[in-house]
Amino acid sequence: MKDAQPAAIHLKDYKAPDFSITRTRLxxxxxETYADVRATLTIQRQTSDKEAALVLDGQELELLFVSVDDAEIQATNYQLTDATLAISNVPDRFKLVCVTRIKPQENTSLEGLYKxxxxxxxxxxxxxxRKITYYLDRPDVLSEFTTRITADKSKYPVLLSNGNKIAEGNSEExxxxxxxxxxxxKPSYLFxxxxxxxxxxxxxFTTMSGREISLRIFVEEKDHNKCDHAMISLKKAMTWDEQVYGREYDLDIFMIVAVDDFNMGAMENKGLNIFNSSCVLASKETTTDDSFQSIEAIVAHEYFHNWSGNRVTCRDWFQLSLKEGxxxxxxxxxSSDMGxxxxxxxxDVNMLRTHQFAEDAGPxxxxxxxxxxIEISNFYTLTVYEKGAEVVRMIHSLLGAEAFRKGSDLYFERHDGAAVTIDDFVRAMADASGRDFSQFMNWYRQAGTPRVSISASYRxxxxxxELTxxxxxxxxxxxxxKKPFHMPMALxxxxxxxxxxLQLKGQLGKGNNECVLELTENEQTYIFSGVKERPVPSLFRNFSAPVKINYNYSLEDLQRIIAKDTDGFCRxxxxxxxxxxxxxxxxxALGNEPSPTVNSQLLDAQSDILQQAIDTIDGKDxxxxxxxxYTMALPSEEYxxxxxxxxxxxxxxxxxIRVKRKLAIQFYDRxxxxxxxxxxxxxFSTDAQSIARRSLKNTALSYLVASGKADAVELCNRQxxxxxxxTDELAALTNIVHSSSKSAELIKSDCLxxxxKKWQHETLVLNRWFALQATNPNPGTLEQIQALMGHAAFDINNPNKxxxxxxxFSNRNPSCFHDRSGSGYAFLSDRIIELNQKNPQIAARLLTPLTRWKKYDEQRQENMKKALGRIQAVPALSKDVYEVVSKSL
Structure with missing residues (x-):
């Protein structure tokens, strides 16, 4: 580890930049072996401090030339470090020219310009x-960009950047x-x-004001037939944003590019969205239903950023949820409106409760x-994104759709073209509605998942x-x-x-069958009058707040909610x-009983669900x-x-496994x-009804295979x-590979x-092939994964693989990854050490399973801490990995 530990950056220390960059020409x-970048910047002093030096951010750059107002600056008159270029005695307004040389072909971090x-x-x-040129690389420095790209025409016939194309031509050689x-x-992060x-x-696409927008999705020629779904999704998103938020697209062209090597899912760069190819390419032969739906959502997400992120952006990275949440x-x-x-x-809630709640409970x-x-890349988290979205959802619930729309309109009107804060967003909602959100801000400023304990009595x-x-x-x-949160509890x-x-005691008249109580104190009591039978409370309907609920439901209470509640989420x-x-x-009971029993209420509930499914398929329901x-499926091991x-x-x-097998055998015929x-x-169709039919069919198939019967495995092989x-092909293969039955063991190798052989030329399909083997819960999986690391189709430099x-393996195969020997932890730590300098972002994200060592038994704790210690001892540990390891230990 480095002797000088990376320093933390604090929100309280935010300071506006000393300089602005009004115009940027790149x-x-x-x-083929390097790239030269000439940046011409129009810079203006923003502070009264005439002595303030211009300090530009830069990493892994070779500085070839720098000048101020056409006068070259010699090396003796500037200060150059690994992270900055500082120039003193600059005028209040000037033109800076900086020429840098970079090596995109060697850039394995996949940040900046790379190949x-x-x-x-x-x-x-x-x-x-800052890995492209020296710059004020911070989101509160907004500039007008002009970009000129020159390259070999035969190798790079398509040259793209942000905005509208204004000129093109041929040059020598x-x-x-x-x-x-x-x-x-825009800020530099949107370049x-x-x-x-x-x-x-x-x-x-023709906008609501009648402007015609050119839409273009760029891919390699082999993928040209996999863009239709993304294009349809884009046009749906553009229409929806006009109808629901009144937001119209502003440039003459909107472009998407599919890239195989990408750390994230996609990026909302102004007018030129760069996508991980897995998040844009789709066809029925190569893409599963969940990916079709994910692509539609991601395309929409990046397009929606045009206003919530680009036209109105973040003042600093502490405001990341301003745009992402x-x-x-x-x-x-x-997505809710589309399906x-x-x-x-x-x-959404299943993912939140399984993964974000775990993040809230970790180091x-x-x-x-x-x-x-310490490293901002570590804060592109489920907390910022998914919990941030839940916080916005609560504002929507507290205000209602109409007042929320007034708030968003006011927010965009006030701050168009500016870099602002979360407080500015919430203030717009408060001003538009007249509501006080002072206490509500605790959701933004306090970590952790609130726990709500509820007790009831019927008189x-x-x-x-009475509910307490x-x-x-x-x-x-x-x-x-922690201070108490302000949260809506739909009930x-x-x-x-x-x-x-419902009729709250002390309030005149009766209400509807549902109400929203606003919890603001550590303890509150509500009494409902005119209740003529003992009811079962349906709490936090539609998951109205991201909390853990503690209410002592009996199995009979749960049966009533499943059978009689009108809220689909609560059922x-x-x-x-x-x-x-x-x-x-x-x-x-395991270890004490030879064959632990499954309670009758679960069997009865599953029986009812199966009958409803059959009746619905037959048109009787x-x-x-x-x-x-979803209701038929059991909760995951991760949850x-x-x-x-x-x-x-x-x-x-x-x-x-025992519970699933019991259900599988008991209801095999159904x-x-x-x-x-x-x-x-x-x-084949990707409409909601068709996807639902395939989902139910493959859920039933998974139960059939769980029974262990040879007939079920044969049925699966036939599919x-x-x-x-x-969708059907991968579901069948997964069931065969993950089965421990003898009949599955006989065929799984040939099936794989x-x-x-069938899909070896389809990269995205092979990623699924790798994943289903990595998540195989049967013994010997780690050895198989180690062998796959050397497979011709695997590339450790590719984030998707x-x-x-x-x-x-480490996130979705708990029984194998957490093998008591610690071999899974050692394997993961080896990979993180290998990636530490190659791609620090991915290395740090892979660390997550090791950070939760405190929840395991003593032997596993020791093995996980040993793995973390090995990583911590690595010389030249990246900031990304250092922050996660140091906080975990």
Whole structure:
């Protein structure tokens, strides 16, 4: 480890820049072994301090030339370090010219300008622009950019940057150039450049004011047939943003480029969005249903950033959720409107409770608006994105759709073209609605997941039902003592026939069957009058606040919610709670009983769900098939681990298997009936109904295979051989590979090889092939993964492959990764050490499973700390990895 530890940056120390850059002209000369960048900057002093030096950010740059107002500055008159270029005695307004040389072909960090196969591309968020040229690389410096790119015309016929194309031409020695101009001021993190041999899918969109926008999606020629879904998604997003937020696109052209090597999912660079190819390319043969839906959401997310992130941007990186939390909320609402609102809510909450809650409980826990960081890349987290979106959702719930729209309109009107703060966003909502959000800001400034404990009593003689609600929040690294949160609790009381009419005692008249209580104190009591039967409370309906709920539901209470509640999320949640109780009951009995029993209430609930599914398929009922599939499925091992105070790896794994097998055997005929009814040939579609039918069919198939019967494995193999879409093909292969039955063992190797042979030229499909092997819970998986590290199709420099194989194993295969020997931890630490200098961002993100060592038994704790210690001892540890390791230990 470095002797000088990286220093933390604090929000409280924010200081406005001493200088602004009003205009930026960039001239790129791209060659095969290097690139030269000439930056011409119009700079103006912003402070009254005439002695302040100009200090520009820069990393891994070779400085060739620098001048102020056409006078070259000699090396003796500036100060150059590994991270800055400082020039003293500059005038109040001047032109700076700086020429740097960089080596994109050697840039494995995938930040700044780098080479992805034969394509030049950029990733500048958060601090990648400083790897291109010396600059004030911070989000509160906004400038008008003009970019000229020159390159070999035969190798790089397409040259792209932000804004509108204003000129192009040919130059000497077979080279050509294109010039782009972005009329909207932007920070450097939104700069983009792409140069490559690309083709495009082209379309147009007419805005609500009648302007025609050119839409272009650029890909390698081999992927030209995989752009239609992304284009359709883009046009849907543009229409939705006009209708729901009144936001119209502003440039003449909107471009997307698919890139294979990319650390993130996608990037919202103004007018030129650069996408990880996995987030834009789709076809029925190569893409699963979940990826089709993900692509639609990601395309929308990046487009929505045009206003919530680009036109109005962040003042500093502590405000990251200003753009990301707000935009995730926007894309979630978009997806809800495009499909099933309940399904989308269940998917979002399931991910939040499984992964973000775990983040809140770990050593890297931080508020939605962090107070400090060492490396900003480590704060592109579920807390900033997903919890940030939930915080915006609560504002929406407290205000209602109409007042929220007034608030967003005011926010965009006030701050268009500016770099602002989370406080500015919330202030706009408060001013538009007249609401006080002072206490609500605790959601932004306090880390941790609040816990809400609720007790109830029913007074039959008085026909009164009393709820006492207590909120608390556990200590987190930034604070031991937490102030109470302001949170909406949507509530219903479910009687034998469904939700009953609510009347809060002391309030005149009766209300609806649902109300929203605003919790603001550590303890509050509510009394409902006119309650003529003992009800079951339906709490935090639609997950109205991101909290952990503690209410002592009986199995009978959960049965009533599943059967009678009108809130789809609460019905699903009750089914999950019932399954959790059953699995934990089996865990408690393991070792004491030869064959632990599964409680009858879970069996009855599953029986009802199966019958509803059959009736809906047969047209005798109208249930949401996707929701039935989700309700039928058991909670994941990852979620079961998250809700345990001390994780028992083996018991969790074996108890869940036993419960699933019991259900599989007991209801085999009905799972088979569902499967056979849905296994008919039909024209492939990605509409919600078709996706739901495939989801339910493959959920039924997973239960059939879980029974261990040879007939089920044969059925699965038949689906694998005859599948006409990747969803069905991959579901079948996964079930075979993950099965421990003898009949599956006999065929899984041949199935894997056949799948590889069929799809070896489709990179994104092979990533799925790697992932399903990495998540195989059976013994011997680590040895198989180690062998796959040397496979011809694996590339450790490609983030997608790393996430599939290494990330799949460490994050989604708890029984193998947490093997008591510690071999999984040693494997992961080796990979992180290998990646530490190559790609620090990815290395730091892969560390997450090791950071949660405190939740495991003593032997696993020691092995995990040993792995962390090995990483910590590495010389020249990157800031990214250092921050995570040091906070974990």
């Amino acid at each position: 001239e790129f000369e791209l060659f 992805s196969h034969k394509m030049f591309c950029t990733q500048c968020e958060a601090e990648g622009f 077979g080279r050509h150039w294109v010039e782009w101009q972005d009329p909207f001021k 983009a450049l792409v140069a490559g041999d690309l083709v495009s899918l082209d379309d147009t 707000f935009t995730v909320f926007r894309d979630s609402e978009f 099933s609102r309940t399904v989308k809510r269940v998917e 890297m826990a931080h508020p939605v608006q962090p107070a400090s960081f 039959e003689k008085e026909n009164e039902f 609600v207590k909120q608390s929040c556990p200590a987190t690294p930034e604070s031991n003592v 219903a009381l479910v009687g034998e026939r469904g939700p009953i009419e 699903w949640d009750a089914s999950q709670q019932m399954a959790v109780k059953s699995i934990f009951s089996v865990m408690d 109208t249930q949401d098939l996707q929701m039935l599939a 079961l681990s998250e809700i345990q105070s001390s994780i028992d790896v083996e018991k969790t794994h074996h108890a869940r 799972y088979l009936a569902i499967y056979e009814r849905l296994a008919c040939d039909e024209i 694998l051989q005859n599948a006409t879409n990747m 090889q056949s799948f590889y 790393l996430r599939a194989l290494v990330g799949g």
